[in-house]
Amino acid sequence: MPLLTTLVDNFNDNVIGPNWGDSYGGAVETGGRARVPLLAGQYAGYQTGRAWTLAGASIYLKLVTRPAASTGTDVSANFLVTSPVEGTSIGFKYNAVTNRLRMQSNVDYFDAGAVELAYDAVNHLWLRLREDGTNVYWDTSPNGSTWTNRRTLATPAWVTAAVDQCALDLYAYRDAGVTDYAEYDNVNTLADGGVVTATGSGTMTTATTATAKRSATATGSGALDSATTATGTVVHHASGSGSVDTDATATAGGVDRNDVDFAVSRPTTGWVVSAPWR
Structure with missing residues (x-):
């Protein structure tokens, strides 16, 4: 059961990873971010396959770049966990036209009880959705560490039932206006460092002191x-x-006994030979 808590990506390799295999509409990974284009009349999203679970899990990220309204009347960047049922989802929507952040639990694409806040680019930079077996919570943060709860809702039945059937969809849309994009970053991680794998050569120096x-x-x-x-x-x-x-x-256990020199020859006059050589 892959909980959404275990989905981690900081997008720093600039390659759409296998977890995002259902991405669509020209979404790319570039500049260390997940970029979703907003082209008039077209939907685009950075999306996982339908294989994840929200029940008992949490998922957070940073909405780094938000689209401009331009001349559009429906322009948004969305962070949603979607169920197997079309139009049933839960998460956040940033409305570029009204500059508001909407916390919603949609059925048939709408939530009459949604909570909205005037968007604050500092305090709402990080967004988190979590479920604890009783409720779903919408939280915001300026730094990804200190969180403020913005909405609490009794867990919808589909969240518990849709084990290994949910998808994370970071999608964007505009109905009109100049093409731009939304960018997402740091899914379930505060780490922004890249990982580089390479081969090379080096030198190892060893100093050993022994008593001999x-x-x-x-x-x-x-x-x-x-x-x-x-x-x-x-x-x-x-x-x-x-x-x-x-x-x-050296490492040795033997002894070199070639430390005695002998000169052996016939005695000559003037030599004195003592025991035991007689």
Whole structure:
């Protein structure tokens, strides 16, 4: 049961997503908004499929751009949840001719008990519709966080019955006048950031410090210079004349026992040989 609460879109990818597959009349996603054109005599809408549920859900958005009345006598931008029955819907209507916001529960396209307010572009920027199992509430907000209830109505029977059968329709219409558009944004989200997926290259630097046993033996003349970062036992051995300069990084558990030099040959005159070599 997909509640309308789970419908989230900030329109920032400029592509009409799969949730809005029933959009019509030239609606597009552009500039990070859902844009619905108002062309005289034509309806247009940004619309979902009929697969959603209002019962126990809430849905809010921002009406960013409102149409101008121009020479029209019927010019509006609408935010409605529609039932499977034609003309039965619930939601908001902005009337550009009267500059009023109407909160309506329509049957046969009309609500005689609708509540209207003089539209305030600041305080009515965000609109929310919600249902709690008892009532439907119409709320407005200047910021999407602090809400004011504007109308409360006992939940119509169709809202509870129309499980997985409702659609969200953000539609607009004008009967005459200059073509313009309405724009909607931030459906169920306050986040306005875009999401970008890309591939690239980078560098990872790792610094590791460990405690190890270090042993060095030098025979002859020379110098031993050893810097070691290791886990385990590392032995460095140098013999002869010259120098050894070693940087080592190792993980080892063994011991290099090649740290003793023997010169074995026949004794000569003047040598003293003691036990156990006799």
